[in-house]
Amino acid sequence: MSTDEPPDDELLARLRLHPDAIGLLFERHARAVHRFLARRTGPQAADDLLAEVFVAATTARERVHAHPSGSALPWLYGIARNVVRAHLRRRAPTPGWPPDDHMDWAAVDDRLDALGRRDELRRALAALTPDERDVLLLVAWDGLTPAEAGSVLGISGDAARSRLARARRRAQAALDSAPRKDISWT
Amino acid sequence: MDLTTLLDETAPTISAPSDTTLRRARAALDTQVRVSQLHVATARRSRRRRTGLVALVSVAAAGALVVAPTVGLGGHAPQDSAQAAAVLVAAGAAAAGQPDTVDAPFWHVDLEFAYAGKEPLRTQLWIDHDGIARVQNEELQAEPRAVPGDDGVYTSSFAGSSLDDGRTTDWAGIAALPTDPAALEALLRARIGQDRGPTPDVELWSVVTGLLSGAPATPALRAALWEVAAAVPGVELVGTTTDHAGRTGTAVELDQTGIGWYRERLILDPADGRLLEQVAFDASGAVDHWSTYLEQGPAQSAPDIDPPLCGPGSGVSC
Known part of the structure; x- marks a missing residue:
């Protein structure tokens, strides 16, 4: 991130009235969120779910609270976790593994x-x-x-x-x- | 074994998402941003009535700010349904002569959207064959930019018309729709089912007008869509009227105020079957909002898309 770009917590503060600020968060964190999704659902499902996370983040922006670290990632991961749960609840459990709606x-x-x-x-x-x-x-x-x-x-x-x-x-x-x-x- | 070692060894090694994956996700996100920005702008300007949300949702479903369900442009008393059907069937026949979409890389829609008493908002879309739209929007250009590097030309996902479950309908999906009016109506009604919209007829009307107002439909499909519109119960002929751009056309209406929606008016050019305008009246008969289609058709070029805000291609690191 260059020094003239707003940090995550500033972007999160702007989101309510400037939803386009999510675009910079996407450019900054889409790959990390994709990895988060891919670890839990596999790469193919992660491709499909990536947009869901950021779209959900845009609609949920009025409830955002920046983490004290300043990073938007914990908030995005929390949304991704809910997206994964909704995705996995549509699937049968994996034999031999614990019942888990956060990991495929x-x-x-x-x-x-x-x-x-x-x-x-x-x-x-x-x-x-x-x-x-x-x-x-x-x-x-x-x-x-x-x-x-x-x-x-x-x-x-x-x-x-x-x-x-x-x-x-x-x-x-x-x-x-x-x-x-x-x-x-x- | 040590737990830390085990977790380190089993930590997934994940490949980076492809550029296509990122582009598609960003396009879907941009669509949501467009809608969210309109909500913000709407709230800022204290635009009235929550029912206006219906228009925004429909607009989003059509790809960005396009489709507001329509209702009458005041003035004339509606005439009978048979006359309305005749007008729409004739529009269908005329629409068969519109320019074809074949070989064109883009479908261009140039429209103005306005709430009563407000300045119209000019929006242009260039939709490519993958269903990705480039959008220019006067209001968004005028808004102070929260982030740098954006001159108001965006990519966004064109959602076609929400034919079934809201999935994106690209050119191939639209081209696959039947052009026989009876088959088209049967297909659309089957996709709509019984649970979507306030009533199946109103939902069919909404889907058909959505396709007519913003989709890269072939002339044959456009002709069939007008005929399907003619078959919707309750559509009535208003007669000759003038749209907000000063063009003379023939108006038909579907009154949905009985279910809490609008009285929707379509103004069409009977000479070539073009949809000129959609107007929404509230239950009191006052104009609530309208969309004027200044131009719609195939295009050989489109504005360049903005570079990414940061990362590869932007010259700015994230």
Whole structure:
């Protein structure tokens, strides 16, 4: 971002009366939002959902609250999360993975198989509640700070940090326990 | 295994979205921005009545500021439906002689939209074969720009007319519509179903007028659309009148005030089947808003699109 371009929080403040400010946020963050979507739904669905996120952001602009970090990404990720949930609720759950309306695990299964890490990841995530999984992956896979993840999830930064610490403890304990042959949430 | 290592190793490696993906998403976003800006402008100017939103929604569905449902231009008492049907069927026959869309890279629509008592807003659209419209809008150009690098020519997604579930209807989709009036009406009614719009007839009228007012329809399709319009129950002939551009035409109306909408008037040129104007009257008979179609047809060129606000092609980093 060049120095003469308005920062995210200034653009967010302008949005209510100047909806075209979303255009600069799109140019700035569309790729990150696409990655967020692709991690949860696969690249093809992400292509289709990208516009939905920014269109929804435009219509929701009167309710925007900038994160203290100044970044618009936590707000955009929160909207993307809702778009993903609406998308995944139209699909059948993926066998062998936890019921989850924030992640299309079938879309990531092949990659995990190739890495030989699917069972380990399943074991670690199976020990967590859906809320704990969310905060763990927002930080580990999306690069958010715990406070930013809290903004996405609609909880305070302190609550997010606490939830993240608990998630990490429980997931690590699951990894440290004796491996089981079959992990199932069904 | 250490959890941090596991999460690092399994973190998805995602390819960047293609330029096409970004372009399509941006086009859809720009359409929403156009609509949102009109809402802001409307609120700023204290334009009256929430029902005006109907016009904005219809306009958005037609690609950007185009379609406001129409109603009468005051003055004449409506005559009977048979006469209205005859006028519309004749318009259909005349429309068959309009320029074809084949080989043209763009469909150009030049219109003015106005609320009663307000200055008209001039808008031009150039719609390409993918359904992407370049839009010029006097009001948006006049608005102080929140971001640099924008001279008022935008790309936006042309949503055709909301034939079924609001999906974009590109030129191929419009070209695939039947040109036999009975088959066209059957198809449109099937897509509309029973649940959309206040009534199926009113929704059919809205879809047909939407296509006539902003879609790259072939002359044959345009002719069929007029005939479908003639078959909508309740359409009445008003007679000869003049539009806001001073052109003389024949007016027909569909009164929807009984369901809380407008009395909508279409003014057409009987000589060539062109739609000249749509006018909306409220229940008291006062003009609420209108769209005057100054020009509509195939075009060989369109204004250049603005460079991106930042990123590749803009010279400005994001």
